[in-house]
Amino acid sequence: xxxxxxxxxxxxxxxxxxxxxxxxxxxxxxxxxxxxxxxxxxxxxxxxxxxxxxxxxxxxxxxxxxxxxxxxxxxxxxxxxxxxxxxxxxxxxxxxxxxxxxxxxxxxxxxxxxxxxxxxxxxxxxxxxxxxxxxxxxxxxxxxxxxxxxxxxxxxxxxxxxxxxxxxxxxxxxxxxxxxxxxxxxxxxxxxxxxxxxxxxxxxxxxxxxxxxxxxxxxxxxxxxxxxxxxxxxxxxxxxxxxxxxxxxxxxxxxxxxxxxxxxxxxxxxxxxxxxxxxxxxxxxxxxxxxxxxxxxxxxxxxxxxxxxxxxxxxxxxxxxxxxxxxxxxxxxxxxxxxxxxxxxxxxxxxxxxxxxxxxxxxxxxxxxxxxxxxxxxxxxxxxxxxxxxxxxxxxxxxxxxxxxxxxxxxxxx
Amino acid sequence: xxxxxxxxxxxxxxxxxxxxxxxxxxxxxxxxxxxxxxxxxxxxxxxxxxxxxxxxxxxxxxxxxxxxxxxxxxxxxxxxxxxxxxxxxxxxxxxxxxxxxxxxxxxxxxxxxxxxxxxxxxxxxxxxxxxxxxxxxxxxxxxxxxxxxxxxxxxxxxxxxxxxxxxxxxxxxxxxxxxxxxxxxxxxxxxxxxxxxxxxxxxxxxxxxxxxxxxxxxxxxxxxxxxxxxxxxxxxxxxxxxxxxxxxxxxxxxxxxxxxxxxxxxxxxxxxxxxxxxxxxxxxxxxxxxxxxxxxxxxxxxxxxxxxxxxxxxxx
Ligand SMILES: Cc1ncc(C[n+]2csc(CCOP(=O)(O)OP(=O)(O)O)c2C)c(N)n1
Numbered sequence: 200x201x202x203x204x205x206x207x208x209x210x211x212x213x214x215x216x217x218x219x220x221x222x223x224x225x226x227x228x229x230x231x232x233x234x235x236x237x238x239x240x241x242x243x244x245x246x247x248x249x250x251x252x253x254x255x256x257x258x259x260x261x262x263x264x265x266x267x268x269x270x271x272x273x274x275x276x277x278x279x280x281x282x283x284x285x286x287x288x289x290x291x292x293x294x295x296x297x298x299x300x301x302x303x304x305x306x307x308x309x310x311x312x313x314x315x316x317x318x319x320x321x322x323x324x325x326x327x328x329x330x331x332x333x334x335x336x337x338x339x340x341x342x343x344x345x346x347x348x349x350x351x352x353x354x355x356x357x358x359x360x361x362x363x364x365x366x367x368x369x370x371x372x373x374x375x376x377x378x379x380x381x382x383x384x385x386x387x388x389x390x391x392x393x394x395x396x397x398x399x400x401x402x403x404x405x406x407x408x409x410x411x412x413x414x415x416x417x418x419x420x421x422x423x424x425x426x427x428x429x430x431x432x433x434x435x436x437x438x439x440x441x442x443x444x445x446x447x448x449x450x451x452x453x454x455x456x457x458x459x460x461x462x463x464x465x466x467x468x469x470x471x472x473x474x475x476x477x478x479x480x481x482x483x484x485x486x487x488x489x490x491x492x493x494x495x496x497x498x499x500x501x502x503x504x505x506x507x508x509x510x511x512x513x514x515x516x517x518x519x520x521x522x523x524x525x526x527x528x529x530x531x532x533x534x535x536x537x538x539x540x541x542x543x544x545x546x547x548x549x550x551x552x553x554x555x556x557x558x559x560x561x562x563x564x565x566x567x568x569x570x571x572x573x574x575x576x577x578x579x580x581x582x583x584x585x586x587x588x589x590x591x592x593x594x595x596x597x598x599x600x601x602x603x604x605x606x607x608x609x610x611x612x613x
Numbered sequence: 614x615x616x617x618x619x620x621x622x623x624x625x626x627x628x629x630x631x632x633x634x635x636x637x638x639x640x641x642x643x644x645x646x647x648x649x650x651x652x653x654x655x656x657x658x659x660x661x662x663x664x665x666x667x668x669x670x671x672x673x674x675x676x677x678x679x680x681x682x683x684x685x686x687x688x689x690x691x692x693x694x695x696x697x698x699x700x701x702x703x704x705x706x707x708x709x710x711x712x713x714x715x716x717x718x719x720x721x722x723x724x725x726x727x728x729x730x731x732x733x734x735x736x737x738x739x740x741x742x743x744x745x746x747x748x749x750x751x752x753x754x755x756x757x758x759x760x761x762x763x764x765x766x767x768x769x770x771x772x773x774x775x776x777x778x779x780x781x782x783x784x785x786x787x788x789x790x791x792x793x794x795x796x797x798x799x800x801x802x803x804x805x806x807x808x809x810x811x812x813x814x815x816x817x818x819x820x821x822x823x824x825x826x827x828x829x830x831x832x833x834x835x836x837x838x839x840x841x842x843x844x845x846x847x848x849x850x851x852x853x854x855x856x857x858x859x860x861x862x863x864x865x866x867x868x869x870x871x872x873x874x875x876x877x878x879x880x881x882x883x884x885x886x887x888x889x890x891x892x893x894x895x896x897x898x899x900x901x902x903x904x905x906x907x908x909x910x911x912x913x914x915x916x917x918x919x920x921x922x923x924x925x926x927x928x929x
Contacts, residue, residue, distance in 0.1 A: 240705040243698060269705035271697065274739030281691035281736070285662065285698025288685050291705055293698075311687050417683040417699050418712060420658035425678035427686035429670050 216465040219397030226357035226389035229396045230322050231256035233364035236404035240291035243271035243282035248334045249386035250324040253296040276301035280308035287317035288426050290416030299326035299340045312379045313348025318371035319379040326386040327577045335578020336386040338538040342550045350380040351516040353486040357394045360384040369456045372411050376452050385488040471522045472511040479508030481593035485536035489581045496586040520558035532596035533569045534589050546606040568602040574609045585610045620817045625653045636679040637671040641846025643836030644668050644752045647810045654820035657717045662696040664728035665689035667759045690733040692722040693740040693749050700745045719824050720747035726767035727757040730793050741800045741829045748823050749831045754838040762841040766791040771906050772894045779897035797831040801870030804830040809853040835862045843893020852891050859888040860918040873924040885914045
């Protein structure tokens, strides 16, 4: 091993658009294909519904020799993240996947991975946290980890889950960043929903992700390093400030990787996706799969002459505050749809709402009335009539100027 | 007893130190002595992981480090898993030509008895089952010392700790020690042994044997703690010798889960009370009211020793 291990990505020369091949894949399968094409050095993972397909498919790729990844079939999710940390510290390119209770069990190690600046990519197939036990989609798992120092991408579709996985790796491993990334998709709705997914050629993906060379590695025995040291009161604070700064300054890296991938795939990769927002009076902000339903309702509303729009952030950490403010600042009423509750926050608001309203306040845009809708917990369907009722309530606020209840529920039995 | 592996002191004193002076472990602590014995017994480069605990906090105080070799700490319970990740990376990178094929690295995880017997138990078991090629070392000081002498499942029955205090009605820890070495051996891994630092030749020979096998190996090593055990800091080696001489801490090894070899048989087996007398944590056992407990413990030590000799006989 050479001693001076400055990092370079070996990128393909060509950056023109490359045609995708279209396959019928569910979201979990789409991610396992991305992982197959990336062919990481180490995958350590543990099965949990609805992520299981990712681990199963990947195990098959290993068994068939389609990849030559070292697969570590650990005995728990805590061990999965622990092994990822050991492997990443040893200079390997590392990926894993989990859901819900598995992510909760990893919690301690999430902070250790980000604190050690290890560029691990974790697919989260979102699922409700127990108790009561429920295997269906909501965002309580990854939202619980939103302060863990990981970047978070949320996918609306299997296509986005595939695209985000590939970009997540490049973002994480950028030598100016070195932070772990969570790539989230909705359990069952996206994870088990079969769609038409465009897959780039294997070589294109390989060229895009390049070769990862870690700045420091445990295996560099000529240049021994101590990792995971013990900080007293004299250093810990500065280290955490640096970590926060890295996250704060990650946006240009996410933008650059997204732009490059957009060019390569021909698929738009916005940080926040806006639909019919230019002159929107009433707007909804929503993550992941429910954005699709919302968009279709907006189309109908537009046909009826209602100036409705949708904002779907693809990136939640770091929070794209300015973009969201710019998108909604001229609206007359805005609803945030939250698929999780931040228990004990004022009136039990959702995490997305807390960040959207703080972004508005900090931008001095306090005139926009924003309300929060908690929806879809434990996999409760979000149907078009439910979305319509959200816009109805927004129109009422627009017309009366009365914000009314700030936290509301949609799809909940009376 | 009759292994041909030799430990040559002259070679050892000329080796480079891998755990260097200046660390903050207490005077008389068994841990640094054991770690140095282990690292001196290994010829290849090493990569180490260490669980949260005394060894970790005393050797990695930023911006200093006592480690002259690659070293990682990630958490309390997962030293075995962390090193198994590093070993997986080593295999992958070697296979892909990103590491020289002839680069031999020995992977070692260190954990205290709390990290090994209790919170990390499942993690070790998982790593052994998966068959990573690494050595797991339990630095066994029979309690959670880093956090102030709390009981673990390695704490012997009758010992006083801050969470199993000797009181008016309860005479110290109620439960027996967990038979960790035997449980490790029951994983049918190539090599498991129990050792103690006063017998450094035996310990270092075991290390050489452990790192030579093709698969996981475990060493459970008695590591006195003057603070927790309440003994003078110059008595460390004498105390582990007495632990072996009383058969409280037999020195033995188990190969492939079934071949038992007892490496040291005291010419005259001493009463376990002799060992207890050296440490303040057992002082209350010598009160007349607790005589029954001493007798019970002696009976248990005798029974375990007899079983060990029997196991050795059966496997020869
Ligand atoms: C998950 C978790 N629980 C508890 C602790 C607190 N803790 C740190 S070290 C330690 C005890 C270590 O004891 P042991 O493994 O016996 O090692 P020793 O310090 O005695 O060498 C404890 C309880 C922790 N760091 N992490």
